[in-house]
Amino acid sequence: MWRRVTSLSSLISSKRSSTLNQMGIEDLSAFPDVTGNSIGQNVVAREVGKDGRFFKGKTPFITFVLGGPGSGKGTQCEKIVENFGFTHLSAGDLLRREIISNTEYGAKILDTIKEGKIVPSEVTVKLIRKEMESSDNYKFLIDGFPRSEENRIAFERITEADPDIVLFFDCPEEVMVKRVLNRNQGRVDDNIDTIRKRLKIFESLNLPVVNYYSKRGKLYTINAVGTADEIFEQVRPVFAAHEDHVEFEWVQEAWMRF
Ligand SMILES: Nc1ncnc2c1ncn2[C@@H]1O[C@H](COP(=O)(O)OP(=O)(O)O)[C@@H](O)[C@H]1O
């Protein structure tokens, strides 16, 4: 059963261990009560299946896309969308959209991103969940998430869902730095100071997430060096192998509902 969440602040404990702050996770008390804003609204109780994976009566196929800044996550996601019909949800884009929309905590998100830190998981997860709920698709690429164990655990708790597969774009730091500095999208965090901070946070927080999914047999590590097309040739078979299975599950469910 989806839990009804009336206030984000009830989920966000203001008591955070100092370890989380040291790891670069912004103190949640920095984010005011967001009841009634775009995240607080639109959260409704829903039935989920026994395995917790039903979403509006359909089973989503969820792919988490991991990798450091500039490892090519967004670029490869575009190709997966074109070739396999997924909906691309970039956690960073959703957060940047909140900044532009000028909500009361947009400024806090901006500060966090400028510092290269991680936005409180509840905020990010609810943005992702809202997009999933309003989508007609059932195949999702969740790009740049989870960036930490805290992100991962919050997703499980709030959506009661698990990823089906996890891609990890493994890229040397010098390549990532070069790509980010050449990205040219006017991002506030694409400068050498913020990149250094982001890489530090990535190094300390990403490995436990990778290990977690590796142990569960869900991890696909992709060598992220090479041209975008060369890299996609490693990605393609991962989705091709799952495609029949995904389509079959979907048809089976639709048939059962009919
Ligand atoms: N394989 C590649 N070789 C060279 N440049 C790339 C490659 N993949 C992506 N890029 C470029 O590097 C920058 C970062 O890529 P992006 O997909 O935004 O990475 P991420 O989402 O992981 O930060 C972009 O300017 C993109 O065009």
Ligand SMILES: Nc1ccn([C@@H]2O[C@H](COP(=O)(O)OP(=O)(O)O)[C@@H](O)[C@H]2O)c(=O)n1
């Ligand atoms: N799960 C996430 C994803 C992004 N973010 C924030 O958003 C920034 C940009 O994320 P992004 O995924 O767009 O960055 P890239 O890896 O694409 O360069 C991160 O450095 C974090 O500050 C976050 O806090 N939590």
Ligand SMILES: [Mg+2]
């Ligand atoms: Mg990106």
